[in-house]
Amino acid sequence: MVTNGRSDRPLNCEAIEQLLTELENHQIKPSENTKNQLTEFQKLLKIFDEASIVVVTDKNGTIEQVNDTFCRISKYERHELIGRTHRIVKSGYHTSSFYRDMWKTISAGEVWTGEIKNSAKDGSTYWVKTTIYPICDDEGKPEKYVSVRTDITEGKEHEERMRELIESDYVTVIENLQNFVVKIKDQGSENYCLTLIEGRLAKEIELDPKYYQGKQVVDVFGEENEQLMFEQVQEAFNGETVNFDFELQGRYLHADFSPVFQDGTNKVIEVVGSVSDVTDLKRSELAVKRIAYHDMLTELPNRRKLEEDLTPQIIKAKKNSENIAVLLIDLDQFKNINDSLGHAAGDELIRGAASRIQQVGTETLTESASLYHLGGDEFLCLLYGVTKQEAKQCAENIIDAFDYPFSYRGGAFYQKASIGICMYPDAAAHSAELLKYVDLALLTAKESGRNTYRFFSSSMKDKLFSRFQIENDLRKALKSDTQFELYYQPINTTINGTLEGVEALVRWNHPERGVVSPLAFIDIAEETGLIVPLGQWVIRESCRQLRWWQGMGYTSLTMSVNISSRQFRHGSFVEDIQSILVEEGVSPKHFQLEITENGLMENTEEMINTLKRLREIGFRIAIDDFGTGYSSLSYLKKFPVTSLKIDKSFVFGLPNDLGDEAIVSSTIQLAHRLGLYVIAEGVESQDALVNLKQHDCTYVQGYYFSKPLPADQFTNEILSRRTKNED
Template sequence: MDWLGLRFGNELPADGQVLLACSHNTWLVLLAFLVASAAGYCAFDMAERVANAQQPENRRRWSWLGAGCLGGGIWAMHFIAMLAFEAPVSIQYDIPTTALSLLLVTSACLVGMHILGRPRITTSQHLSAALVIGLGITAMHYTGMAAVRSPATLHYQPTLVALSVAIAIGASLAATLLSAFFRNPDEGRHLLKIPASLAMGMAIFSMHFTGMQALQMTVPVGTALIPTATDNAQGLGLGLAVIAGMVLLFSLGVAWTDKKLQSKEIDLQRVNGLLRELEQVKVALQNVAHVDPLTSLPNRRAFNEFFAEKLEQHARHQHSLAVMFLDIDHFKRVNDNLGHDAGDQLLREVSERVRAALRREDMLARLGGDEFCVLASLENLAEAKALAQRIMEQMKAPITLAGRTFSMTTSIGISLYPDDGETCEELLKHADLALYQAKSSGRNNLHFFSRHLKNKATFELQLEEELHLALSRDNGLFLTYQPILDLRNGQVVKLEALVRWQHPQLGLLPPDRFIGVAEANGFIAELDAWVLRRACQDLAILAGEGFPDLRVAVNCSALNLCRDDLVDEVKHTLQAHDIHPRRLELEVTENALMSNVNQALYLLECMRSLGLCISIDDFGTGYSSLAYLKRLPLDTLKIDRSFIMDLPGSHADMEIVQAIIGMAHTLHLQVVAEGVESREQLDFLKSHGCDFIQGYLISRPQRLDGITDFLRQQQGSVASNVLPLRPNPT
């Protein structure tokens, strides 16, 4: 079979002579192998560029350049290897046929690059690309061999030709699979390109020399043979290799530059993406920083910024502005009884109701907890009052939480610009003072700020600072003691310690002037601890004066009953002054007990375990029940003076006192009547079984030295069987 002057078959002409003296130049063979390997390396790089090109136009350009590099490199390898072929006949090449071979292999490589440039390559596409490129290499090789012009006739063994075709297709399949492996930029994979390129060069090289092994050249008998000339072939081969190498290096340089540019572009895209994400995060953070997540209302920060802008506008146009502080009445009860989920639901409902009562231009913000604030542009007090009343009406509608339906109320404090302040801080502070006054007035109320409130707040602040200073320096505070008389034997068996404050400017202050200040500002525990220490010191002094069995009753604040460390504090104080616990009696008010019965019960039981006596003070003014009284570890009930002062003239008070005494004795409790000031009151109480009395009829509260004298006089009176009824005016 003949094709382009090539003869395929195993039979040679009978009149021919087989040329066996053909050889190859070793250096040119090695050069051909290096060119083939370089072409493979370049092909891998170009396939990567085609796959990673973002624009279709760039993908086409890289496909053309890759096809040129691969096809041109293989073609250069072929002809360098042909120049390495040494035969004893002259060999020349037909230029058009040679050009056709280059066109065939380049076209096949272009089709292969187009297939390999797809985002995802299937197995069938790999096979198609390998078949096209392999057949293109084979066609290039044998077309190039057809370009040989020589006296010899070229014969090919079909078996080896088929093997060369199989090697070309197999090498092409390996190349397509490796190009898919190398298309993802990775430093580790990049290093594997070199051995992979050498393997590809060897495969293409093997295909060429398998085809050359299939070649047999014959010449007619008598043909003159010429010596082999290698110098010209080496020069041509080296020149072709240099040209091919320069082209491949240039292509690799372009690919490397594009890779760097693409890497920078990818980095820039990542940076831009990060910047966009950061901008989104910034917007989200700003939203989080300015919006209350529970109610979706502006939070304190957003409110402060808006308030400053709003105040500046109103100052510029001389318009009035109302600042309203809202607080949900008894919100803590909802959280404690129904849980925090119900409390959150209530806050959301309140925010919706308040918004419904406002106008479009008014602002509502949640400042924290159950505190809300409204900014409203108003003309006068009447408009502010009408708006506040509208909000309060909205709040009164029934609400269902955790399966229970009830009504909520709110207290509102209002300050007005510019009458009540010219800065945000002043207006907010004054609205808060007005809110405090509204809650103090019974809740479900609104109150406007007034200068009286400011003066009162300033006075309380000053009083707080001075009380704190008096406690820290132990200066100005002192105890007075009021005797408590045992009606059964006429003896003073215990004293009630009452704290007083000798203020440097205001003079002598009773407890009701500063106890509330201490409770409101968080140092009532410190004040109670001071009273306890001083009472124990005085008990030790009284024991030394001859009254070792006398007891002292000290008051305990309601807030102190919530402190777990109160028991240890009392125990250490008693031990420090060597006071027997039975000489100390702890007085707690009825309302303090009932505000937190379970906690109070635990603490009082701990106190009883130490040996202290427990009494309930101001009994009858609170809302305790027999069910609680029988659970509490009490020793004494003290009847409030409001039930004693009208005895025996008030029939109702007489019945109440009799009932309390009877109930207390039924519960095995002793009874102390406070505020006894007349003999008639004493006779009534004694006739109805009251155990102890306390009041001006016995003695006014006195300091330690005065009470010591009183106790000595009392001992003499008892010795002479005279009841010590001597009011002391001091």
């Protein structure tokens, strides 16, 4: 029976059987083919009927036909469903927008597929996978809808259980994380609020999730981090992944924030992040960094830290139109302390010097001064935002700080300092220039007598270029082997004025500059290490000349050669000089090596061992420029030397300068008591010679007898006066 399109006939395979019966009753006999098709359809429909819910509704959604499966699952009788809409099984799980979207789709004549949670007559719920097929008229407008549903309740319940388990585990995991996680949303106008904060670390640092959830990010992590947090979160909402460190409640924390994008767009809908405690790692990092960037002796920042600090300071000064002054401080002749009193005394002096310099900065330029220990006896003071006059005053205060003695183990000793100063931007444009020019200014201060300061000037730059040129020319000269020449000055006895020996003095005949004074190139050769090959040339050339003179019959002559401390420190010095003498056929007993007093005081124990080896071979050893250095008498008696050479600065004033006479007299007496010969340099007058004789000086040397001469001239003018029989 059908009424208004509705039927109580079940929508199932029994309807096919009933249809066949009605056809027979009306004496309508279908063909065998039709009967077979209907039978097959009946079998398929039976299978379909048992597996799925089938419902036919009109265009308004009113139910017209249902199958038995719908009645079984919904627990409604067929007559309770016919004439009703699906609201009868509505569970309230889905939103109204869900149903609006569904009706919008099927009303347009399109098939809709989705999952729906329904409610049975007894209040239980079930899930169905639903497909709704519109049955349209000739104009494409739906007249009816056939919906086919499959019961997926068991699968959805399993899915729900899994979801609950996952959520439960997720909460457990999050709550027990050693770090903590956050979710942040922009509530509008860059009003960034926490929507989630969870994790054990949050509780440890007293960030209660219940209290802080919903708060603005800038209000959560302390006032000191307010600007940092705002900038980092803002960058994350701009689509960038950010990571940064910050401090909170005595801990070092590391944060990673990442943007979450809306599907298929570049719009950031929220930011998620994690915050970890890196306190132990940070403290280890800071400890390592302190070791890397600080000097262990003075605990001051070191050269590496200066190199990192200087360029940013210059950039800042350029931006703010400020000055920078760099003061390079070097302790005068500090090596003498190390070598005479030991490294422990030297270390104590370095610490004391650092303290005095720091005190000057604290008293005069507290905020602008940074002090660095560059190593050894060098310090650098970086002054930001100061005038040239303030830099000058600071340098004077530092020099004054060294006016009173340092104490060590009950004793006291004085230590002076020299300072080079360079200003930015007046004298240098960048960090490399500042450091290069301040070094040159320091060198100028030392050349000016030490215990003073000098500002860098352009004339020093010219001097620096000149030094560079000399160094290059020196290298070329050593390769050519034709530009250097030895001059010889006689050394005579005071007893009868006879010639005892000669001193070889190197001269440089530059192809463009002419004769270059040793004062202009020896120091540069020392600094660059070129003194080693130059010294070897001098030794070899003087050996050849001595052998030539010996071949002429002057067999008792002694050749004196100046040796720099750098040559002595050269690892193979003893072997090299011994090899040269063997090759040139000269005996070491006719060779005297002269080294300055200060040169002897460098690495004294090593120096003593080298001197002993040389004496064992047969060389004579003389201490040159005696009286001008800082040697200790305790070391002097240990040095295996054969003679002392009194510096000419004490001989010039004889006999009128009583102070010079007292020094010369004392030195001669000291030498004699130590069993040493004495050679007085710089003898230029008869009066000086007489005075030296009166004090029993053994040998003399100076312009009174002869200036240094080339070999040929020396042979003709000096050796010719001496008969070969004297040998």
